[in-house]
Amino acid sequence: MVDQFLEYVEKHQNDFIERLRKAVAIPSVSSDPNRRQDVFRMSEFLIDELKALDAINVETRDPGQQDFHGTPLPLPPIVLATVGNDPAKKTILVYGHYDVQPALMEDGWDTDPFTLVEDEQHRLLGRGSSDDKGPVLGWINVVEAHKSLGLEMPVNLKFCLEGMEESGSEGLEPIIHEEADKYFKDVDSVCISDNYWLGTTKPCLTYGLRGVSYFHLTVQGPARDLHSGVFGGTVHEPMTDLFALMSKLVTPDGKILVPGIYDQVRPLTDTEEKTYDNLAFEMHELHDAVGSAINIHDSVRHVLQHRWRHPSLSLHGVEGAFYNPGDKTVVPARVVGKFSIRTVPDMELDKVTELVTKYVNDEFKKLNSKNTMKIVCSHAGNHWLASPEHWSYVAAAKAVERVYKVKPDLTREGGSIPITLTFQDALKRNVLLLPMGRGDDGAHSINEKLDRSNYVEGTKLLGTYLYEIAAAKPE
Numbered sequence: 001m002v003d004q005f006l007e008y009v010e011k012h013q014n015d016f017i018e019r020l021r022k023a024v025a026i027p028s029v030s031s032d033p034n035r036r037q038d039v040f041r042m043s044e045f046l047i048d049e050l051k052a053l054d055a056i057n058v059e060t061r062d063p064g065q066q067d068f069h070g071t072p073l074p075l076p077p078i079v080l081a082t083v084g085n086d087p088a089k090k091t092i093l094v095y096g097h098y099d100v101q102p103a104l105m106e107d108g109w110d111t112d113p114f115t116l117v118e119d120e121q122h123r124l125l126g127r128g129s130s131d132d133k134g135p136v137l138g139w140i141n142v143v144e145a146h147k148s149l150g151l152e153m154p155v156n157l158k159f160c161l162e163g164m165e166e167s168g169s170e171g172l173e174p175i176i177h178e179e180a181d182k183y184f185k186d187v188d189s190v191c192i193s194d195n196y197w198l199g200t201t202k203p204c205l206t207y208g209l210r211g212v213s214y215f216h217l218t219v220q221g222p223a224r225d226l227h228s229g230v231f232g233g234t235v236h237e238p239m240t241d242l243f244a245l246m247s248k249l250v251t252p253d254g255k256i257l258v259p260g261i262y263d264q265v266r267p268l269t270d271t272e273e274k275t276y277d278n279l280a281f282e283m284h285e286l287h288d289a290v291g292s293a294i295n296i297h298d299s300v301r302h303v304l305q306h307r308w309r310h311p312s313l314s315l316h317g318v319e320g321a322f323y324n325p326g327d328k329t330v331v332p333a334r335v336v337g338k339f340s341i342r343t344v345p346d347m348e349l350d351k352v353t354e355l356v357t358k359y360v361n362d363e364f365k366k367l368n369s370k371n372t373m374k375i376v377c378s379h380a381g382n383h384w385l386a387s388p389e390h391w392s393y394v395a396a397a398k399a400v401e402r403v404y405k406v407k408p409d410l411t412r413e414g415g416s417i418p419i420t421l422t423f424q425d426a427l428k429r430n431v432l433l434l435p436m437g438r439g440d441d442g443a444h445s446i447n448e449k450l451d452r453s454n455y456v457e458g459t460k461l462l463g464t465y466l467y468e469i470a471a472a473k474p475e
Helices: 002-011 013-024 033-052 133-149 172-179 238-246 270-274 283-290 300-308 349-367 391-404 419-427 452-471
Strands: 056-061 065-068 071-074 078-083 091-097 123-125 156-162 189-192 204-209 211-220 312-319 334-343 372-381 409-413 431-433 449-451
Touching: 002 013, 002 133, 002 452, 013 033, 013 133, 013 452, 033 056, 033 071, 033 078, 033 133, 033 156, 078 172, 091 133, 091 419, 123 452, 133 156, 133 452, 172 419, 189 391, 189 419, 204 391, 204 431, 211 238, 211 349, 238 312, 238 334, 238 349, 283 300, 300 409, 334 349, 349 372, 391 431, 391 452, 419 431, 449 452
Parallel strands: 091 156, 091 189, 189 431, 204 409
Antiparallel strands: 056 078, 065 071, 078 156, 123 449, 211 334, 211 372, 312 334
């Protein structure tokens, strides 16, 4: 049956790419209120796909509304669907998201971000191709293959697909807790394919993620924007205060300047140190992914440790400032600086917020400014760790060996999927991260891509994993 499945995927890869093409064409940008209806449209696309494959109990849950800067916006639905309900089989919960990051041609894209294009290197370019529409459709491809072949699925499959992951998964967490002993009650393990290989040549299984705390730092001054020729040098300017504060958060070599942040970080043990031996990653892969040799650390080991197990602070942008082409001599009345801290074991989210808030307030007082300042943590998701020795990971490793003929690397990751921890805590089940894309896919960046081979072989891997987990013996 596995061989039949693998052969079907190989023969029908163009059909699967066409499915991905239709999904990428829907600009489901969750952070843009003008695209909210497109996010709903993407949910309807997935519902139609699942119903066409005879999934049972295709349902939605309404997460309610979002307060978007004072304007209520409806949150896109949580899509739930079941494939198979045999009590003699294991039940695997598949999580994914159907929203995407913003993308505009003027950002620097080589092609229309919402038109899937396959280039000469057989890369499938388009926003969401790798994050996370390709992987979500990979699971749907698996179901289609079995239906078309007349084969029973080796396990029962449950889908949980959301449309707000790129905006903090707003509304999903309470639904997971509400459905823990209802829709999700028979789940044996959870699988998420919303991350990436460590490099570009070898699959991996991911058992850890950093958390993320996102902050908005607002400085308010005059009642309205001012003319710098009339008022420059006579008033405290909000932008000047903001830049002074932002410059005190992190050094150019990545050191976080907030006192006490590093006190919470779990010390590196000899056992953990050995996990960085012989990983399939080379420095040029970092350079290729970044597009430049601007690495802070000179060794692969230190690069990965600072990506996986050390916290980082990144500055993301300034709201309220003039940014269009040309010159404009305006003094903004109100500016908002945005930054985030990626957290690691054993950092506590409330403590991080407390330390950041105190430090920024103390630094603002030193400016002796007559402007007002406030800092808030807009959302915070915790770090996550699982055991790579769990039977689900063992099954996934066997599937990688069958499809790719190589043992996978066991990795952690610098990115954050806060809902991973929610599934683990609410369902009391192991969560596996089984990536489809490569480390150079450029998720959240321009020219996001998913290699054709990763989409096709990744679909094979997801299906093969289900066969391996069906045969696994839980301890």
